[in-house]
Amino acid sequence: MRLAVFEGHRVGVIEGDQLFDVTDAVEGAGPAWPPVYMNRLMANWEAAAPAIAARRRAVKGVPLSSVRLLAPNPCPVHVIAAPANYRKHIGEIGARSVSKGRTAEQQGFFMKATASLVGAGGAIELPKGSTRRFDHESELAVIIGRRARNVPRSEAMGYVFGYSCLIDVTMRIEPGVAEEERVTRKSFETFTPLGPWIVTADEVSDPHALRNRLWVNDEARQDANTRDMIVNIPALIELVSSVMTLNPGDVIASGTPEGVGPIVPGDSIRIGIQSVGEMTLPVTEAATFSPRRF
Ligand code: MN
Numbered sequence: 001m002r003l004a005v006f007e008g009h010r011v012g013v014i015e016g017d018q019l020f021d022v023t024d025a026v027e028g029a030g031p032a033w034p035p036v037y038m039n040r041l042m043a044n045w046e047a048a049a050p051a052i053a054a055r056r057r058a059v060k061g062v063p064l065s066s067v068r069l070l071a072p073n074p075c076p077v078h079v080i081a082a083p084a085n086y087r088k089h090i091g092e093i094g095a096r097s098v099s100k101g102r103t104a105e106q107q108g109f110f111m112k113a114t115a116s117l118v119g120a121g122g123a124i125e126l127p128k129g130s131t132r133r134f135d136h137e138s139e140l141a142v143i144i145g146r147r148a149r150n151v152p153r154s155e156a157m158g159y160v161f162g163y164s165c166l167i168d169v170t171m172r173i174e175p176g177v178a179e180e181e182r183v184t185r186k187s188f189e190t191f192t193p194l195g196p197w198i199v200t201a202d203e204v205s206d207p208h209a210l211r212n213r214l215w216v217n218d219e220a221r222q223d224a225n226t227r228d229m230i231v232n233i234p235a236l237i238e239l240v241s242s243v244m245t246l247n248p249g250d251v252i253a254s255g256t257p258e259g260v261g262p263i264v265p266g267d268s269i270r271i272g273i274q275s276v277g278e279m280t281l282p283v284t285e286a287a288t289f290s291p292r293r294f
Contacts, residue, residue, distance in 0.1 A: 001052075002277070003162075004197040005074055005119065006067040009035050013052065014197050018061030025055035038073040039249030042145050042161045068121030069279075071194040072164055073143065077247040079112040079192060080240055081139075081168060083182070085230050085255025092258055104231040104255060109240055112168070112253070113187035120196035120279035124169055126265060127188065127294045128286040133172045136263050137256030138214035138222045138271050140207065141166035142233055143198050148246035156234035159246070162200040163207060165271045165279060166253045167193040167214070169263070171294065178294075193271070194251065196279040204275050207233055211274040212257060216267050224257030231255075 002014035011026045012019040023029045025048070028037035041048055084090045085104040118124070126134055145161025169191035173179045186192075204210070207226060214222040231239065236252055263269060265285040272278035 001049075001200045001203070002197040003072060003200070004195070005038065005070045005072050006121075007070065009037070009070065009074065011038070011041070012067070013056045014064060015061070017064050019064045019067055020056045020059050020061050022052050022055040022059070025051040035074045036249075039076060039247065042143070043248035045145060045161065068119075069196050070119035070121065071117040072119070072196070072198040073194070073249045073251065074117065076114055076249045076251045078244075078250045079114055079117065079253070080109050080250065081112055081186070081253035082109055082231060082236055082255035083107050086224065086228050086257040087230065088224075088228075088258035089256055089260060092260065108243075109236070110182050110186075112183065112192050115189055116187045116192040118190040118193050118281070120193070120281065122190060122193065123282045123284045124167070124193060124263065124269065125188075125190045125284050125286050126263075128289045130294050132174070132178070132294055133262050134264075135170045135172060135260045136214055136216065136221065136269055137168035137170060137260055138212055139166045139168050139253045139256050140210060140212060140226050140273055140276070141194060142207070142236070142252040142254055144237075144246045144250040144252070145201075145248055147248065148237060148241040151237055151241040153234035153238040156237035156241075159237055160201045160233065161248065162198045163204055163273075163276050164194055164198050164251075165196070165273045165276055166251070167269060167271055167281070168253050168256060169193070192253075193279070193281050196277050199276050210276065213272045214259070215270040216261065216263060218268075218270070221261050222257055222259035224259070226254070228257060229254060
């Protein structure tokens with residue numbers, strides 16, 4: 001099943017180019033803050049899925065193109081990310097990274113702000129007036145379905161709810177000039193496009209055999225396969241759950257392959273992951289200056 005969230009914090013099931021509005025079957029769905037209904041839906045999935053399926057059968061579809069998609073989980077408790085998880089990418093970042101060639105195996109994971117999420121109907125908004133370099137990173141997002149604490153890799157795939165496409169937008173350091181912490185550089189609002197929907201795990205036969213591609217203005221920038229991850233999905237879940245409790249709805253960005261490059265206002269960024277989906281977001285510049293400039 002493909003689950004999407006659209007304007008007004010409504011929930012849809014996607015089939016082909018149609019969206020079926022199943023909001024009435026999702027407890028708590030709506031714009032009330034905090035919008036945590038998708039976490040609850042995933043936590044209660046076994047009980048909720050039949051009602052979702054029944055609602056899908058009862059309603060008429062609308063063209064997917066007629067709605068504006070939000071992040072398919074607008075408010076996960078955690079957005080976790082793997083650094084340096086593809087060897088060829090580690091080679092290309094060089095001096096613009098503080099990781100000094102260490103992989104996710106040695107570095108562990110980092111966090112992105114939940115507030116940085118944006119959906120397929122949004123835009124990547126760069127800080128107004130910035131002369132810094134901003135990069136795209138094309139990543140498979142793993143969506144957690146059950147509370148996970150100290151889960152060994154041999155059991156970890158049972159904790160996966162599904163998958164989504166994720167762009168980890170990053171402001172690069174300028175060595176010796178500006179070396180903000182990674183969480184600052186990656187947590188600007190709209191710096192984590194997620195979507196266009198969550199596809200449930202049963203529809204992805206092997207998440208470690210997915211072509212992962214990203215284009216800037218229709219020019220191919222990234223084209224890799226999830227089989228080349230250094231710390232694979234069960235090992236990521238083992239790692240993170242050894243430190244903290246993963247919750248239903250949590251998002252793990254599994255790291256970017258090679259081909260990372262700069263984006264500027266006016267660009268159009270398309271991400272496509274095999275068996276998951278594809279979405280395109282424009283890059284814009286914020287309308288107003290932030291009080292602290294970057
Ligand atoms: Mn990344």
